[in-house]
Amino acid sequence: MRIGVLALQGAFYEHQVILERLGAEVVQVRLPEHLSGLDGLIIPGGESTTIGKLAVQYGLMEPLRAFGGEHAIWGTCAGAIFLSGDIHRDQPLLELMDITVQRNAFGRQVDSFEIDLDISVLGLGQDGEAPFHAVFIRAPLIDSVHGKARVLATLPDGQIVAAQQDHLLATSFHPELTDDPRFHQYFLKLAGRSAD
Ligand code: GLN
Secondary structure (H helix, E strand, C coil): CEEEEECCCCCHHHHHHHHHHCCCEEEEECCHHHHCCCCEEEECCCCHHHHHHHHHHCCCHHHHHHHHHHCEEEEECHHHHHHCCECCCCCCCCCCCCEEEECCCCCCCCCEEEEEECCHHHCCCHHHHCCEEEEEECCCEEEEECCCCEEEEECCCCCEEEEEECCEEEECCCHHHCCCCHHHHHHHHHHHHHHC
16 A cells, blocks of 8 residues: 655654554655555645645645545645635635634644544444544644535534545544554555545
């Protein structure tokens, strides 16, 4: 399995380490030609305005949209913002997923926090039943999921923090910053399926 990590800015290396541990071959993507031959792509956390600006500058917007039409893409945090359809302000978005997102939704006091999430909906088998320890850093909230997208995980108060649309995945938190590889395993499954 060959998986790209968009390496324009942000926490791409942490994703690379987990993917390699799971046996995937990892390619750092900075230019459109780096997308060829990939089975899937991760867009990391970081700063969505910077990732968007650089993607425009490097001519990546249309190639990324075309890639997401056929292959698995997973956006974590800033990456989830970049995948979304609308964020109530003007910045470059891929508009691949039927979700709207609110940036920096948790305000200053609770800028960053960690919480256990129920992810049994992922159907990862026995180990999948254990809660997932999720790290949120100046995180966005997914404030609506419509069209073909569906909710994967919520906070205890019902606010949405993970969504999926066919082979596209968005999480407001950072599974690459914990030792738990289950989200990466789930993504590799999606990438395998869309590669068939
Ligand atoms: N606050 C960042 C943004 O709006 C996202 C933070 C993150 O990726 N950890 O893009």
